[in-house]
Amino acid sequence: MSILLGRETKVVVQGITGREGSFHTEQMQELGTQVVAGTSPGKGGTTHLGVPVFNTVHDAVEATGATASGIFVPAPFAPDAIMEAAAAGITLIVCITEGIPIQEMIRVKDFLRGYPAARLIGANCPGLITPGQAKIGIIPQRITSPGSVGLISRSGTLTYEVASALSAAGMGQSTIVGIGGDPVLGLAFRDVVELFEKDTATTHLVVIGEIGGSDEERAAELLARGSRLKAVAFISGRTAPEGKRMGHAGAIISGNRGTARSKEEAFRRAGVAVAETTDEIVGLLR
Amino acid sequence: MKLLEYQAKEVLASLGIPIPPGVVARTPDEAVAAFEKLGRVAVKAQVPVGGRGKAGGIKLAKTADEAREAAARIIGMDIKGFKVPLVYCEVALDIAREIYLGITVDRDARANILILSAKGGMEIEQVAEESPEALSRLYPNPWRGPLDFELTQLVYDAGLGDLARPLTTLIKRLYRAVPEYDALTAEINPLVVTGKGDVVAGDAKLEVDDNSSWRHRDLEERYGSVLEGDPYEVEAKKRSLTYVSLDGDIGIIGNGAGLCMGTLDLVQRAGGSPANFCDIGGGAKAEVVENALAVILMNPKVKGVLINVFGGITRGDEVAKGVVTARDNLKMTLPLVVRMSGTNEEEGREILRHNGIEPGASGWEAAKKIVELTKAGARA
Numbered sequence: 086m087s088i089l090l091g092r093e094t095k096v097v098v099q100g101i102t103g104r105e106g107s108f109h110t111e112q113m114q115e116l117g118t119q120v121v122a123g124t125s126p127g128k129g130g131t132t133h134l135g136v137p138v139f140n141t142v143h144d145a146v147e148a149t150g151a152t153a154s155g156i157f158v159p160a161p162f163a164p165d166a167i168m169e170a171a172a173a174g175i176t177l178i179v180c181i182t183e184g185i186p187i188q189e190m191i192r193v194k195d196f197l198r199g200y201p202a203a204r205l206i207g208a209n210c211p212g213l214i215t216p217g218q219a220k221i222g223i224i225p226q227r228i229t230s231p232g233s234v235g236l237i238s239r240s241g242t243l244t245y246e247v248a249s250a251l252s253a254a255g256m257g258q259s260t261i262v263g264i265g266g267d268p269v270l271g272l273a274f275r276d277v278v279e280l281f282e283k284d285t286a287t288t289h290l291v292v293i294g295e296i297g298g299s300d301e302e303r304a305a306e307l308l309a310r311g312s313r314l315k316a317v318a319f320i321s322g323r324t325a326p327e328g329k330r331m332g333h334a335g336a337i338i339s340g341n342r343g344t345a346r347s348k349e350e351a352f353r354r355a356g357v358a359v360a361e362t363t364d365e366i367v368g369l370l371r
Numbered sequence: 372m373k374l375l376e377y378q379a380k381e382v383l384a385s386l387g388i389p390i391p392p393g394v395v396a397r398t399p400d401e402a403v404a405a406f407e408k409l410g411r412v413a414v415k416a417q418v419p420v421g422g423r424g425k426a427g428g429i430k431l432a433k434t435a436d437e438a439r440e441a442a443a444r445i446i447g448m449d450i451k452g453f454k455v456p457l458v459y460c461e462v463a464l465d466i467a468r469e470i471y472l473g474i475t476v477d478r479d480a481r482a483n484i485l486i487l488s489a490k491g492g493m494e495i496e497q498v499a500e501e502s503p504e505a506l507s508r509l510y511p512n513p514w515r516g517p518l519d520f521e522l523t524q525l526v527y528d529a530g531l532g533d534l535a536r537p538l539t540t541l542i543k544r545l546y547r548a549v550p551e552y553d554a555l556t557a558e559i560n561p562l563v564v565t566g567k568g569d570v571v572a573g574d575a576k577l578e579v580d581d582n583s584s585w586r587h588r589d590l591e592e593r594y595g596s597v598l599e600g601d602p603y604e605v606e607a608k609k610r611s612l613t614y615v616s617l618d619g620d621i622g623i624i625g626n627g628a629g630l631c632m633g634t635l636d637l638v639q640r641a642g643g644s645p646a647n648f649c650d651i652g653g654g655a656k657a658e659v660v661e662n663a664l665a666v667i668l669m670n671p672k673v674k675g676v677l678i679n680v681f682g683g684i685t686r687g688d689e690v691a692k693g694v695v696t697a698r699d700n701l702k703m704t705l706p707l708v709v710r711m712s713g714t715n716e717e718e719g720r721e722i723l724r725h726n727g728i729e730p731g732a733s734g735w736e737a738a739k740k741i742v743e744l745t746k747a748g749a750r751a
Contacts, residue, residue: 160582187582192514195482238629242625243627243633244629246681269478270481293629295629295632297478321632363633364734
């Protein structure tokens with residue numbers, strides 16, 4: 086069992102013929118992910134990596150019944166790719182692309198309100214993996230192993246670090262979700278915690294947060310209401326210098342939230358163990 | 372990209388927002404010339420950070436001598452780590468009222484927020500905390516922007532109904548900075564109502580999203596070179612590295628922002644003090660490692676370097692070879708600790724040891740090691 090993604094999920098890769106798209110599609114296939122289609126405007130009707138290529142996501146969905154998509158297109162085209170996927174009926178959209186302007190993501194988020202069934206992960210994220218079954222994105226399967234720890238993170242390499250420490254300690258993972266580090270994102274910590282809470286195969290939870298915003302605090306509020314998961318949180322950036330702020334607008338809306346301390350305290354109040362370094366996570370989870 | 376006040380005002384003026392007449396001065400003589408042209412002026416430090424008034428970066432000049440003196444004192448001053456490159460001499464306003472007007476990204480709401488308050492000025496953050504009801508807010512639809520009736524409501528909610536006409540027009544114009552310039556923050560504080568009843572931008576802050584710089588090359592060309600930034604940050608930018616200077620003496624290289632930030636935390640926890648944040652991104656290619664090391668070694672304060680690389684798909688032996696080559700090319704003699712993991716990590720560690728570089732078993736072990744080595748180096 087897992088959340089969001091499993092062996093049975095049919096995936097379309099947007100931008101499958103590009104360098105990144107090709108490389109990671111092969112990795113996804115190697116793990117056993119059902120990549121049933123790719124898109125690349127103008128290359129419809131061809132085949133790439135044994136997968137039929139379509140001009141649009143709409144055509145790909147119609148022909149193959151894909152329900153999930155992985156987006157590997159350059160930043161100027163990624164916002165449209167996300168909206169295209171949602172409009173085509175895709176319910177799990179994973180956008181790996183980094184460097185999308187924030188104002189574009191704000192418009193995309195507004196567009197997605199019209200498609201409540203569509204869940205977006207990212208952008209600027211490593212994607213997600215259900216070890217031993219399937220992945221969409223770039224998390225290396227070699228460092229993961231199947232099990233019952235749910236892992237959510239805003240950072241790519243820290244996710245890998247923690248996943249490999251868990252695997253080395255014999256603690257496999259149900260699903261690993263890299264939600265991405267941009268200020269305006271798809272799924273937030275809280276949304277993913279809710280999914281893990283309902284997944285009977287997940288018994289433990291690791292949350293790797295970062296300074297900025299208050300998504301971690303909101304996830305902590307949810308856990309504080311009572312959780313069946315044994316959870317550990319880690320927040321990176323406690324020694325990062327405070328951003329040199331110019332306007333007051335940011336401070337007006339965020340107040341004291343968003344610091345490493347505020348996030349750690351929120352998790353402690355929720356009864357979640359807080360790791361001081363990533364090395365401590367495994368010990369605290371046992 | 373954070374624009375300086377005079378730059379932000381040029382942009383706002385191009386959107387039709389009234390600004391006071393002003394002139395940029397790079398020397399005290401230019402400030403005198405500005406005074407002769409404009410009369411009584413405020414001489415204002417141009418730095419991309421708030422709090423310059425309290426730091427002594429704004430002086431009123433009633434005579435040519437005062438303008439010269441103010442400019443001489445302010446140019447070159449350090450305000451929160453920024454060396455003031457120039458001053459903006461602006462006609463001193465006859466202020467009757469100060470309003471706050473700002474647009475920014477509310478990341479929790481994943482939306483833009485427009486904020487308006489009749490209690491503008493320096494204490495706006497305190498107002499927000501103590502009497503949040505004094506601030507009116509609007510989340511405009513990101514596709515079409517704020518509508519007239521929404522702005523009318525916002526203005527009346529803020530108790531500024533007597534200025535409804537000029538304010539709704541002005542807010543609409545300011546909002547254009549969002550779609551047209553990818554503004555992350557566009558703020559006018561204070562928005563001044565003069566004795567004659569005119570509404571004028573007293574100050575202006577504009578931050579443009581770096582992710583959209585390819586759409587706004589004109590801004591970069593016009594304003595990009597004005598500010599003398601930190602020399603290492605400038606060099607790093609030329610080499611396409613994500614680099615932030617810090618105060619300490621241990622250089623840090625990591626791949627991925629989260630891992631890099633985590634590495635700073637570890638060094639601090641081990642009793643050390645990081646000299647920088649440097650994220651070399653995925654892959655950790657030899658050339659990129661060398662670029663990062665070169666920038667870090669430019670800083671004479673640096674006494675040692677810690678490299679923390681998580682190689683998902685990257686091969687450890689290749690990373691190790693790259694680090695050794697970079698060190699040799701740069702003739703680096705300072706202590707260097709490398710922590711890496713990934714495919715062939717054992718081979719990689721062997722290559723490092725063979726070349727006299729300390730491999731760290733974990734991030735934490737590596738952080739302790741580099742702190743110890745730099746302290747020993749400092750004693751020697």
